[in-house]
Amino acid sequence: MKRLLLLAFVAFACNRTAQVPSTGTPSDSMQTLVALTAEQQRTSGITLDSLRQGSLERTIELRGSIELPPQNLISISFPLQARVRSISGLVGRAVRRGDALVTLESMPLVELQERYLSTRAQLEQAQREYERQLKLSPSAATTERALLEARTQLRERKIALAALAERLRLAGIEPTRLADTAISRTVVLTAPRNGYIAAINVVVGQTVEPNTRIIELVDVSDVHLVLRAYERDAPLIQPGQRLVAWAAADSSQQFPAEVVAVSRTLDSTRTIELHCHFVRYDHARLRPGMFMRARLSVASERGYLVPQSAVVAWENKHGVFIPDSKGYRLVEVRVIASDGHRAIIAFDGGRPPSVIVTQGAYWLLMKLKNTDQQEEV
Template identity: 35%
Template sequence: MKKLIFIIILGVVAACSNSETTDPNAETKVLNSVTLNDAQFESAKIATGKLEEKLISSTIKVNGKIDVPPQNLVSVSVPLGGYLESTKLLPGMHLNKGEVIAVLQDQQYIQLQQDYLITKSKLELAELDFKRQKDLNQSKASSDKSFQQARSEYQSMKITLSALAEKLRLININPNTLNENNLSKNIRLTAPFDGFVSKVNFNIGKYVNPTDVLFELVDPRDIHLNLKVFEKDLIQLTVGQKLYAYSNSQPDKKFKCEIILISQDITSDRTAEVHCHFEKYDKTLLPGMYMNAEIELKNLLSLAVEEKSVVNFEGANYLFIKTAKNTFEMREVKLGNSENGWVEVVNKEKFNNQQIVTDGAYALLMTLKNESEE
């Protein structure tokens, strides 16, 4: 029995020993340094250099929304109230200047036209009487009082007719073409410019007062982009600077803009408004639409390396540094902006005065990976 227990214990110890030597979860040390023999060094065609100062333009990404200055947002009302008989407008609809946007009707429109035509007829009679009284007065055939009354009546009629004509023009009726054969109970409102509809506030059949706003129209000739830019970036922006804006739904469709105003008012979140003008209007640009923008800043002198010096391994970027003869160490690098084959090194303090591999970095990475796997 004792002999059997001893054999079992011996077997357990042996099993534990084998488990320790074949554990698949044991960590493998990742190498970050590689040494080449002379033949490998010659084959890899290694060349080294240092960080170099290069002028690299940088780009900041900001966001904002399309806005309309007050003078380009027009509220449409009617000077004389009436019932809305018809309209085809919908928010977002595009309009052409002179296009009929609404038809209203009311009996006061007929009354105004009637008053104008009657006054016009009376004015003709008053003018004839005035001329007759003038001739009679000059020949002493009538009194001065009669002449003065005729002149006063004639002038009053002229004033009344002129006032009625202006009222007709307010409701888009041309007094010069109005006659007894073309009186209408309807008036037509037309678009004052090429633009689009922002709001529609009334439905057909509803009475519209002179103080009511029927529609809100947007004149797109001066819509602009209102961007939020952080305080630290404002110093690098200037009026007249160009940028490109795009929407989330169409990121590949870029709209060229120009900075027209930089606000000096810093908000609590340390941003300021930067107003930009679209160089070319597009019908898809609507007030309130959120936009992204890329602003290219001035060229800045930065410490940089050639892009071919950088290798990517497991999602991170690295540079190889020469630490001894044929020996190279892989160090992680933080990259900034790039231009013309050069890329800015953000954590430059790790690479100052170091011999950086400029040619053959990929060959070193392959050698390092092979050694790590062995």
Template identity: 30%
Template sequence: MKKRSSHIYIAVILLVAGMGLASCGSKKAPATAEKEQGKEHDHEEEPNTVTLTPEQFKTAGIVFGLPEKRDISSAIKVNGLLDVPPQQAVSISVPMGGFIRQTTMLQGMPVKKGQVLAVLENMDYIQLQQDYLDARSQLEYASTEYTRQQELSRENVNALKTVQQAKATYESLQAKVKGLREKLNLININTAALEKGTIQRSINVYAPISGYVTQVNVNLGQFVNPADVLFRIVNTEHLHAELTVFEKDIPRLKIGQPVRFTLANETRQRTATVHLIGREISQERTVRVHCHLEEEDTQLLPGTYLQAMIEAGAAKVQALPEAAVVNFENKAYVFVKDTAGADSTFHFKMLEVQQGSSEQGYTEVTFPEGVQPKEIVVKGAYDLLAKMKNSGEEHGH
């Protein structure tokens, strides 16, 4: 019985010792764990970088190249609007105030030159006509008196002073009649009819040009002053494109350059020609460029917003093959070889560039200031972009 108890005791000791060894074997030293974690971090790629193994590099067919100076037809992208020449947009006022007694004008109505836009009434119109008739009668008397005094002077009957007074009165009334006649003509009163005894109580306001009514600022019974704008008429037969060009693009502008533009409410492209280039830079560092439309369209509206491309001709620019430039999140990039890392893998970094015009398989690129990479991926850039995206998705999960 004693012998059996000792055997049981020895078995328990061996079992406990075995469990302790197993527990020690399952734990790693802190230093070893940290070292392995460091190795895992070493394999994580930095943002906008791609790493390829030699096999992946060979499969992608990566080819390096450098920017080249090439002749590329460049276009200047600008904004602008449709406008009319100053002589084709008229603000209509009256030189003498009055009450609006009649008008049928509405915005958008077509009008012809000479058409009656409104009828005005004012007591002052009647008074002005009376003044004219009075001055004209006095002028007739002054003219007769001056002639009589001249004849008497030749016969030495009267004094020279009397002749001079008669002359001054005559010339003063003559100037007064001329002035009143011009005032009457300004308010469209027919002086020929007035001289026959017809006095008008109202005046007409006529359209000075043909076009469309764009503003109506009056209503019946309203009193308007000379400073008030009653109507605005615009002739849309000779619209032009007014473009806003930034200062840096001004040296590339020339008279006669073709322009392609699209209106904000259209998809079809229209054409124009550069006609005038502004000679003053605004505070926004821009210049106004006046362009004539190749095809007139009276249905177009002044003030319509447009986007245009001015064909500036070919110029030598820094260019890369189109396959070298990739678009990612609405920005243009190229991949450049990164010398980081001493292992056998290939490292690439994505560099943002400004993309310009493209022609014959090449596209204009501008690198960040002070940056001029030497080894640029000109073939296989899209494969690198795809791998970078896939890597980003895996890290996201």
């Protein structure tokens, strides 16, 4: 008796489990026809349009920033210890090659000029002594050793003078213009090329150590738009392709650019680096360091061009609704390309329809899923 009761309970539980309604997720057995009443048709907002052939560019969304190549970043320093006497200009001011930037006073510079002039005088004396020994040599009035010593001293003085001359040139002093009574304690640092003052790292009266960054300039004549692309898009990007870019903080203004170089290696984030040149750089709107976004067109796809609102998705599938004598029928399609507003679709089986639903497709899909649920219950 107990065994019969247990079997009856199991059978009752199985029947209850079979009657649980489905979750409503469309499946392969889902109906494809939606029938509407006249009132539903009037209030649904469904719009129909003809199916047309068209093309759609495939685009890649990119992010990056405006950067300057290393050769356009200029750091101005002084090789000797010095004191800042005056500063000309402000950060952001445009400068031209040769414009005065900073005036320095340097005691080591005075000592360097003194050593140069002293060595030059010693060289003149060594030259005369060598010539004298050379004249005495044929008459045996001097020894060969004395002649060699005079020649060696002459060479040493020439080497020392040449080294001091280069040190003076590094300090901004032309040694050929030095005179015994024209030693200067000041030197003016000038702009080596056209650009803008990016930073002033000293103040008047400050003592700066050798090779301290005193002023930094930027040359914006060669500005790069540096973007990053994901690994999957790397094979599609080549130098010479055109793109449009805009500031991340303001998308109202777009700037055309061209890809000039593409890195051949991936970094730790699995992305590649693109270097681009602006077709026309807008100095008023763009600045080095600004975050940018860009859109690059890499290919053009042809097929049936429809609004994105016409395509519905379910269970990793896509479809469109077409009018039927009994309502609207869901037809599966393959999405070839999409830009978020339009899509290129293909019908893999059967003859393509002439008219599709362009507005209200998702409303029909929900209606279809609800109908399918009610029938399962």
